[in-house]
Amino acid sequence: MQASVRPALSVNLPPIVTSAAARETPEALAMRMTISKLDFFYGAKQTLFDVSMGIATNKVTSLIGPSGCGKSTLLRTLNRMHETVRGAQLRGEILLDGQSILAQDVTALRRRVGMVFQRPNPFPKSIFDNVAYGLRINGSKVPISEAVEKSLRHAALWDEVKDHLHKSAYELSGGQQQRLCIARALAVEPEVLLLDEPCSALDPISTAKIEELLVQLKDICTITIVTHNMQQAARVSDFTAFLLVGQLIEFSPTPQLFTTPGDPRTEAYITGRFG
Amino acid sequence: MSPRLRWRKFVSGFMLTMTGVCAMVAVSVLFLILGYLAVHGGTSVNWNFFTKLPVPVGETGGGMANAILGSAKMLLLATLFGVPIGFFGAIYLAEFSSGSIAFVVRYAADLLNGVPSIVIGIFAYSLVVHPFRQYSTLAGGFALGLMMIPITLRSTEEFLRGVPNPLREAAMALGASKWKTIATVIVPAAYRGILTAVLLAFARVAGETAPLLFTALGNQFWSPGWTHPTASLPVMIYTYALAPYDDWHRQAWAAGLVLLVLILVINIVARAILSRGIAVPRS
Numbered sequence: 323m324q325a326s327v328r329p330a331l332s333v334n335l336p337p338i339v340t341s342a343a344a345r346e347t348p349e350a351l352a353m354r355m356t357i358s359k360l361d362f363f364y365g366a367k368q369t370l371f372d373v374s375m376g377i378a379t380n381k382v383t384s385l386i387g388p389s390g391c392g393k394s395t396l397l398r399t400l401n402r403m404h405e406t407v408r409g410a411q412l413r414g415e416i417l418l419d420g421q422s423i424l425a426q427d428v429t430a431l432r433r434r435v436g437m438v439f440q441r442p443n444p445f446p447k448s449i450f451d452n453v454a455y456g457l458r459i460n461g462s463k464v465p466i467s468e469a470v471e472k473s474l475r476h477a478a479l480w481d482e483v484k485d486h487l488h489k490s491a492y493e494l495s496g497g498q499q500q501r502l503c504i505a506r507a508l509a510v511e512p513e514v515l516l517l518d519e520p521c522s523a524l525d526p527i528s529t530a531k532i533e534e535l536l537v538q539l540k541d542i543c544t545i546t547i548v549t550h551n552m553q554q555a556a557r558v559s560d561f562t563a564f565l566l567v568g569q570l571i572e573f574s575p576t577p578q579l580f581t582t583p584g585d586p587r588t589e590a591y592i593t594g595r596f597g
Numbered sequence: 598m599s600p601r602l603r604w605r606k607f608v609s610g611f612m613l614t615m616t617g618v619c620a621m622v623a624v625s626v627l628f629l630i631l632g633y634l635a636v637h638g639g640t641s642v643n644w645n646f647f648t649k650l651p652v653p654v655g656e657t658g659g660g661m662a663n664a665i666l667g668s669a670k671m672l673l674l675a676t677l678f679g680v681p682i683g684f685f686g687a688i689y690l691a692e693f694s695s696g697s698i699a700f701v702v703r704y705a706a707d708l709l710n711g712v713p714s715i716v717i718g719i720f721a722y723s724l725v726v727h728p729f730r731q732y733s734t735l736a737g738g739f740a741l742g743l744m745m746i747p748i749t750l751r752s753t754e755e756f757l758r759g760v761p762n763p764l765r766e767a768a769m770a771l772g773a774s775k776w777k778t779i780a781t782v783i784v785p786a787a788y789r790g791i792l793t794a795v796l797l798a799f800a801r802v803a804g805e806t807a808p809l810l811f812t813a814l815g816n817q818f819w820s821p822g823w824t825h826p827t828a829s830l831p832v833m834i835y836t837y838a839l840a841p842y843d844d845w846h847r848q849a850w851a852a853g854l855v856l857l858v859l860i861l862v863i864n865i866v867a868r869a870i871l872s873r874g875i876a877v878p879r880s
Contacts, residue, residue, distance in 0.1 A: 403770060408695070433772035443763035446786050446875040456771040459781060490875040503767070510771060 352379040354514055354544040355400060355423075355435075360414035362395055362568075364407070369395050373414075373570045375563055377514065382536055382545040384559035384576070386552060388596065391565040393548045397516050400546065401435035402428050418514070433460060436512035440519045442499035444491035444506070449483050452491045452502055456510035469509055476542065477505035478535050497528025504535065508543070515539065517547040521554065533558050552592055556580050564588045634857060638850025646851055651817050651833075657844055661852055663819050667734065667827035668803065671813060674738025674823075675745055675802055680795050683749025690750070691757035692779055703751070710747035717743050718808035726812055732826040737813030741802040748798035756790030757783060761877060789871050796867040800860040806831035830856050 355377040362370035370392045377383050377400075385393040395404065402423065404410040416423045423431050433456070444452050453470040456462075462469070470487075474480040479501040483494070491502055500520055507515055517536070521529040536545055536558045549555050555562050556576060563573040564585075572579060572588045583589040590596060598606075645660045652659030686706075690699055721740035726732055760783050768778040784791070813827045815836060820827035830852050837849035 401770060403766065406766065406769060429772045429774050431772075432770055437766075437770035439763055439766060439770075441763060443761070443767045445764060445767065445782055446877045448875070455768070455781070459768075459771065459773050459777050492875065492878055506767075506771065 351376075351381070353377065354379040354419065355546075356415075356417045357396075357400075358415045358417075360396070360399065360412060360416065362392070362399060362404070362413075363409075363411045365409040369568050370399075370412075371568045373565075373568075375570060375573045377544060377546055378561060379544050380540050381560040382540055382547060382558050383561045383563065384555035385546065385548045385563050385565060386550075386555050386591075387565035387571075388591065389550075390567075392568040393563075393565050394518055396565065397518055397546060397548045398437075400514070400516055401432050401437055403432075403437060433510050434512055435514040435516060436507035436510065437516045437518065438500070438503050438507055438520050441523045442496055442503050444494075444499050444502050447491060448488045449491050449494070449502060450487040453505050453509050455506060460510060462510070470505075473505040473509040474502075476508050476539065477501045478531065478538075479505055495528070497524050497531060500524060500528065500532060501535065504532070504539075508539075512543055514544045514546065517545065519548050519550055522550060529554070552580075564591060566591070631857065634850055634854040638847060638852070638854040641847045641851035642854060646848075646855070650819065651828075651848075654840075654842055654845075659848075661828070661830065661833055661848065661855075663816060664828035664830045664833040664852065665855070667737075667813065667816070667820055668829040668831075670734050670823070670827065671737040671741055671809070671829060672799065672803055674735065675741035676795070676799060678739065678742030679745025679798070680749050683746045683798075684753055684791070684795075686746070686750045687753035687757060688779060688784075690754045692775070692783070703754075706747040706750050709743075710751065713807070714744060714805050715807040715810075718811040721808060722811035729824075731824060732812060732814035734813060734820060734823045734825065734827045737809050737827065737829065738823075740808035740812045741805060744802045744805065744808065745798045748801060749795055752794030752797070753787075753791045756787040756794065759790065760786045764877070786877050789873075789876070792870055793867045796863050800863045803860055803863075804831055804856055806835050810835075 353376040357376070358374045360370055360373040361368060373392075373396060385396060387393050398404045399412055399416060400423075404412065405428065412424075418426075418431070418434065423435075445455060447455070450467075450470055453473050454466050457464065457466055457469055471480060471484075474483060479498060482498060483502075486493075491499060494502060500523075504515075504517075504520075521532055524532070533554060536547065539545060547555075547559065559576045561573065562576045562579045564571045564579065564583075564587075566587055572583060572585045574584065579588065580592055583592060645658055646662075647660060647665060648662050649658070649660035650663055651661060686702070690702055694702070717740055721736055721743065725736040725739050764782055764786060765778055768782040769775075773781065809829050809832050813829055813832065815832045816826045816828045834849045834852045834856070837845040837852065840846075
């Protein structure tokens, strides 16, 4: 199975050198996750068709495309959140560190592949308890308050909240809440962080903070982000996948995809002719 | 001002006044009842009322201590029996079931909620009283508990469904299992609503008389343990109000006052609980 994955990837990641990130040849990049021949169905309706791509370790990979193209669906298969939807079904293979995620215990998988959602969704608990949640439910042995501080620092929120950790999470602004959700996801030290349009409900300043944060977070985990905003994909990601009606049209190093797209449909989308 | 405009202003003013009056009437009923009870029964609510047994006809004084304790015991049983069933049933309905099963359970609960309490009494009589040939506290608690099930179930379900889905997703995405999500996020997010529902169910059955006539019967004396007929406040009100003695009437008013104040206090406690803790903002 794995043998058939690699060649498909090298087709999707042409070794064109345009930026620091892309200067490494794709073959040399370690893949944290590989998706191969993924078909996805909601009931009888197929929403992803034969998608194959890799998520490079400690890089930011963005998924772009018009509404309904399947980018969020693709993201949600990566930690099997699609299973919470009745009638959702997938065919194909998704590997995390070389092992099928479909064969794993789903709760263990989700600890390794965290997720941040479109709208900030803190729990109705204190700031501290929100970040500590993942550690507590997993019976983590690490000292909780240290881990909470570390995660909040990673999410660039510590300085703003350190004096009122026991206030309700809902007292924070929308942007702060979203960074709190990122801190909450980081607390269990996931290998991969999935973000589903994390800035779509935020103002430009909060958005800028989160984008800056994502670039820093590359050092500690692998990031996959779905975004509506092409400039955002261009700013934060190393690789970009363009999807259209459930098909992966193009998957390239980000600078290449935005400057010399290999497919006329990609070019049409990024130049604003549709979408 | 044109006649048309004048007419419209008149209709508007009339409707506004009418809705206001109706609102006043709705509120004043409660205060009328409270005032009426206070006037008629207030004088009989004293220390003896809470500590003494009823006295035979002809003697003055005495109290309803046995009825107060009997009601408390039966309400405790009813809560222990009805609330867990309603609560866990609601979790099943809100979090696990779908389609036809949920529809059937929900519909059955609504029907059970609409079953006249006297019928619940007869049912409890034939199930618990008749086989053991014994009226008891246990049987009374069982009948009241049956009535608490649908109220707790339906309102708990509503509150659980009110918890926004993104919170469920957030917990699951952190590796929480379905049960852990329910126990650590969904129920805590809904607990204030659930607690209010339980207290309202409690208040509702606290005043029930009909189911107790067949099950707890009544008792002029203390009822030791759980397997003897027992007095209760609502049945005491019923018997005392029907009796032809002025002193008993005063006692019945007093019992009504105590019962109503108890229910009011429970409601106020419920409100107080609602205003504490972190609420999920409505979006």
